[in-house]
Amino acid sequence: MKLDVSLYEEKMKKCIAAVEREFGTVRAGRASPTVLDRITVDYYGAQTPIQQLAQISTPEPRLLVVSPWDPKCVKEIEKAILASDLGITPQNDGKTIRLSFPQPTEERRKELTKQVSKIAEEGKVAVRNVRRDAMDKIKAMKKNGEMTEDEQKISEDEVQGLVNDYVKKMDAIAADKNKEIMSF
Numbered sequence: 001m002k003l004d005v006s007l008y009e010e011k012m013k014k015c016i017a018a019v020e021r022e023f024g025t026v027r028a029g030r031a032s033p034t035v036l037d038r039i040t041v042d043y044y045g046a047q048t049p050i051q052q053l054a055q056i057s058t059p060e061p062r063l064l065v066v067s068p069w070d071p072k073c074v075k076e077i078e079k080a081i082l083a084s085d086l087g088i089t090p091q092n093d094g095k096t097i098r099l100s101f102p103q104p105t106e107e108r109r110k111e112l113t114k115q116v117s118k119i120a121e122e123g124k125v126a127v128r129n130v131r132r133d134a135m136d137k138i139k140a141m142k143k144n145g146e147m148t149e150d151e152q153k154i155s156e157d158e159v160q161g162l163v164n165d166y167v168k169k170m171d172a173i174a175a176d177k178n179k180e181i182m183s184f
Contacts, residue, residue, distance in 0.1 A: 001147050003155040005162060008134045012127050012166040019123035019170060023177045026115055031064045031101045033057075041080040043073055050077060064099040071095055104181075112181045120174035127166045134159045 024034035033056040040047040050056070054068040054077060066081075068074050071094075078097055081090045091098040104112065135156065142152045 001141070002151050003134065003138050003141065003147070003159070005134065005155070005158050008130050008159060009162055011130045011133075012162060015123050015126040015130065016166060016169055016173070018126070019119060020173060022119045022123075023116065023173065026112055026119070026177065026181075031058050031060070031062050031099070033064065035086060036064070036066070036081075039080050039084045039086070041073065041076050043076060050080065053077065062101045062103075064101070066090075066097040066099070067095070068097075109181050113178045116174055116177045116181065120170050123170050124167050127163055127170065131159055131163045 021034075021037070024032065025037055026035075033051075036050045036056060039050050041050055041053055042048075043053060050066065053070065053073055054066045057065050057067070059065055066077060068077055074092060074094065074097065078090050078092050081088070081097070081099070086099075088099050088101065091100070138147070138152055138155045138159070141147045142149070147155065
């Protein structure tokens with residue numbers, strides 16, 4: 001009985017999705033609402049994501065406008081943005097918050113590409129951890145007599161093939177993000 005690799009492939013797909021979400025938070029010169037995804041605001045004692053408190057729009061390529069539904073939380077949103085690692089000073093007019101994204105310098109772009117490489121490497125490690133789990137399961141099945149040596153070899157090759165595919169996908173996504181960063 002061969003190992004059903006679909007469960008492990010699903011986990012690898014989740015690794016790719018997580019890396020893509022992380023790449024969305026790396027600002028590449030163009031304003032994107034996803035850079036605010038990790039920022040939470042202390043709203044009446046509860047940590048609440050900005051997206052649940054305000055509408056976020058991009059009227060210009062380098063500008064984000066945060067329009068809170070409750071005008072009383074403008075100051076709290078401003079504090080949360082200042083406390084984050086975003087590196088942008090918000091402009092508050094009392095009703096909305098404007099975030100102006102400067103053109104990244106060459107040095108900043110290189111920093112961002114290093115950050116992208118680090119995120120991609122973390123994603124590859126996650127995929128390899130899935131491989132380790134699958135290989136452990138294969139060995140356990142072989143030890144328990146649930147599969148023959150031939151089936152073990154076929155299953156291991158199948159898992160390794162999946163890992164190779166997903167590592168290539170991870171590299172391709174990282175290369176695309178780096179190209180996007182360097183093109184601005």
